[in-house]
Amino acid sequence: MRIPILKLGNYLLISIQVELDDQTALLFQEDLLNKIHQEGSQGIVIDLTSVDMIDSYIAKVIGDVVEMSNLMGAKVVLTGIQPAVAITLVEMGVSLNGVQTALDLEQGLEKLQQELEG
Amino acid sequence: MTTQSSVEIGTEWGIVSARQAGRELSKGLGFSSVDQARITTAISELARNIYLYTKNGVIGLEVVNDGHRQGIIITARDQGPGIENLRDVMVDGYSTSGGLGAGLPGVKRLMDEFDIQSNPGEGTLITTTKWLR
Numbered sequence: 001m002r003i004p005i006l007k008l009g010n011y012l013l014i015s016i017q018v019e020l021d022d023q024t025a026l027l028f029q030e031d032l033l034n035k036i037h038q039e040g041s042q043g044i045v046i047d048l049t050s051v052d053m054i055d056s057y058i059a060k061v062i063g064d065v066v067e068m069s070n071l072m073g074a075k076v077v078l079t080g081i082q083p084a085v086a087i088t089l090v091e092m093g094v095s096l097n098g099v100q101t102a103l104d105l106e107q108g109l110e111k112l113q114q115e116l117e118g
Numbered sequence: 119m120t121t122q123s124s125v126e127i128g129t130e131w132g133i134v135s136a137r138q139a140g141r142e143l144s145k146g147l148g149f150s151s152v153d154q155a156r157i158t159t160a161i162s163e164l165a166r167n168i169y170l171y172t173k174n175g176v177i178g179l180e181v182v183n184d185g186h187r188q189g190i191i192i193t194a195r196d197q198g199p200g201i202e203n204l205r206d207v208m209v210d211g212y213s214t215s216g217g218l219g220a221g222l223p224g225v226k227r228l229m230d231e232f233d234i235q236s237n238p239g240e241g242t243l244i245t246t247t248k249w250l251r
Contacts, residue, residue, distance in 0.1 A: 021131065021133070057162075084152040084156075088228060091227050092159065092228065
């Protein structure tokens with residue numbers, strides 16, 4: 001299963017709407033980095049509105065992909081993290097250090113715009 | 119106590135099946151969405167440990183009633199190598215697999231009761247409970 005990556009100008013938009021198993025998560029990591037390289041994208045929004053559970057492994061994959069994208073020179077914003085997911089991540093002791101977040105897709109795009117232009 | 123379901127964890131697909139079973143069961147019992155997330159996350163961590171360290175084990179899900187309240191008991195049983203350093207695995211950040219090391223101490227915090235029994239060479243049994251509030 002592949003997670004679709006949409007191109008919008010300089011940005012890439014991803015909405016994760018499937019149950020994230022390990023394979024899908026790792027495949028997504030590679031797909032996103034290749035797409036950044038291909039399109040020369042500067043900003044990425046990963047929307048997690050439909051994700052109802054993030055365990056420590058998936059959190060690590062997401063944290064890693066943000067770090068990898070940063071290494072390539074692209075900025076990533078995670079959006080739409082559900083209350084239940086935020087609570088469990090903190091209780092688990094998983095910290096996504098240095099990861100930018102926003103309430104929803106719209107604010108995520110605004111944040112990217114400010115960072116890239118400001 | 120009646121056994122509701124058990125899921126074999128032989129492949130990583132077993133991890134997904136186990137947490138889906140936990141999601142359905144906890145939803146059916148009336149757990150809040152936050153508690154559903156806690157329960158499914160705990161199952162995911164336990165199932166992943168089985169998959170990573172032993173390749174073969176079973177996640178069991180049971181509904182329990184102590185006379186006052188209902189709850190859900192998760193068991194993670196394997197015949198793997200066992201854990202030599204039980205104290206270490208309960209410390210945040212400890213990992214031998216390159217993971218975040220959040221697994222077992224994280225599960226303990228997400229759930230209400232947590233018990234681990236392990237002998238080197240004989241496998242591991244983890245039992246953890248969440249009560250319906």
